Amino acid sequence: MVKLNLSSSEMEDIEEALDSPEVMEKFKVKLLVLRMHVEGVEHGIIARAVGKHPNTITSYLREYEQGGLSASLEDRAYKPVSALNPFLDCLRCSFMAVPPSTARQAAARIAALTRITLSEEQARRLLKRLGMRYRKSASVPGKHDPQMQFDFLRKELEPRLREAAQGMRKVYFVDAAHFVLGCFLGMIWSLYRLFIKGASGRQRYNILGAVDSHSKEVVTVRTKDNINALSIGLLMEMLAGKHPGIPVTLVMDNARYQRCEYVRTRAAKLGLELLYLPPYSPNLN
Numbered sequence: 001m002v003k004l005n006l007s008s009s010e011m012e013d014i015e016e017a018l019d020s021p022e023v024m025e026k027f028k029v030k031l032l033v034l035r036m037h038v039e040g041v042e043h044g045i046i047a048r049a050v051g052k053h054p055n056t057i058t059s060y061l062r063e064y065e066q067g068g069l070s071a072s073l074e075d076r077a078y079k080p081v082s083a084l085n086p087f088l089d090c091l092r093c094s095f096m097a098v099p100p101s102t103a104r105q106a107a108a109r110i111a112a113l114t115r116i117t118l119s120e121e122q123a124r125r126l127l128k129r130l131g132m133r134y135r136k137s138a139s140v141p142g143k144h145d146p147q148m149q150f151d152f153l154r155k156e157l158e159p160r161l162r163e164a165a166q167g168m169r170k171v172y173f174v175d176a177a178h179f180v181l182g183c184f185l186g187m188i189w190s191l192y193r194l195f196i197k198g199a200s201g202r203q204r205y206n207i208l209g210a211v212d213s214h215s216k217e218v219v220t221v222r223t224k225d226n227i228n229a230l231s232i233g234l235l236m237e238m239l240a241g242k243h244p245g246i247p248v249t250l251v252m253d254n255a256r257y258q259r260c261e262y263v264r265t266r267a268a269k270l271g272l273e274l275l276y277l278p279p280y281s282p283n284l285n
Contacts, residue, residue, distance in 0.1 A: 002061040006038050013069050023073065030072045033060045084126060087114045092130050103127070141280035148278045156275060157284065160249050164213050170248045172210040172219070172239060173285055174258075176227045179205045208235055210250065229257045233266045240270040249273040253285060 006014075017023050018031050029050050036046045037057075047054045064072050084091065090113060100106040107123040110116060118126065163169035181199040188194070208221040208231050219242070221227075221235045239248055250267070252258045254276055267274050277284050 002058055002065055004034070004037060004061055004065060006034075010069070011035070011038065017069065017073065027073050030060045030063075033057055034064055034072070037061060083116055084110065084114060084118075087116075088130070090114075091126070095127070095130065095132065099132075100127075138283065140283050144280040144283075145278060149281050149284060152278050152281070153284065157251070160275070161213055163247075168247070170239075170243050170246060171213040172248070172250050173213065174208070174210045174232075174235070174250050174252045175285055176206060176208045176231075176255075178227075179207070181205060208232070210235060210239060227257070229260050229262045232258055232263050236263075236267055236270055236272055240272055247271075247273065249275050251275045251277065251285065253277050253282070254279060 014031050014034055018028055018035070023031075029052075033046055033050060033052075036049070037043075041049075043054050043057050046052075047057050050057075060072070067074075087110075091110065094109060094113060095106070100109060103120040103123045106127055107118050107120055110118055110123060110126070160169060160171050164171040181203040183196050183198045185196065204224070206223050206225070206227045208223075208227050210219045211217070212219075219235065219238055221231050221238070223231065236250070239250070248271075250272055252274060257263070258274075259276065264274065
């Protein structure tokens with residue numbers, strides 16, 4: 001339980017705030033709780049006198065204990081998100097420079113920059129309004145060349161993406177995923193350890209996929225065999241057949257089976273453009 005021992009000067013400040021017409025009534029309730037507490041009134045009686053829960057009385061006392069009179073008089077009422085409209089550009093720059101990991105951190109940053117207090121749910125809505133999503137971070141290989149990536153993005157990839165946005169081109173990002181067949185083992189309550197039948201060896205189910213840059217349509221080649229140049233050729237035939245009469249660009253990494261002579265020759269016959277990413281650039285795929 002919180003026990004405050006206030007000096008005579010602190011009590012004078014509380015009495016002065018209680019008599020001030022500029023102090024809102026909801027804050028005067030807090031000050032009244034402080035005065036009754038110092039006079040030795042039990043918390044249960046204080047709670048009944050002011051119409052609050054005993055836990056609320058404790059929070060009022062702890063608030064004063066941690067921040068003094070200024071904390072008790074601080075207006076922490078949540079304001080509408082629309083009140084942040086003048087600060088949106090500033091907040092966007094701040095969050096882009098140092099992304100928050102939680103909505104609570106975002107709310108604290110907003111309060112520090114704007115003096116406007118939001119709930120965590122309001123902070124989430126604001127982040128979504130700024131175009132942000134709760135995304136998992138990823139690593140970039142240490143051998144990547146930032147300047148090479150920047151030049152590729154500006155000079156090669158973005159011009160083609162602009163054409164795709166205008167309907168003048170199709171851009172597909174191509175990559176493969178390799179799934180190991182097996183069972184998912186979890187914890188269960190049992191009298192003895194259970195053994196579950198699983199796949200023998202390291203059998204895989206391989207998928208070569210191409211994702212449309214704008215419609216997000218996925219075109220796949222699926223096989224239990226290895227992904228190789230023939231798989232790329234089959235995927236290219238499918239994509240060329242889907243978009244006759246329009247340029248199609250395939251953005252791929254530098255896997256050996258994607259850069260071989262067969263793939264290049266096949267792409268030329270089908271009229272497809274192959275755009276290879278700079279080395280160590282999974283973040284651009």
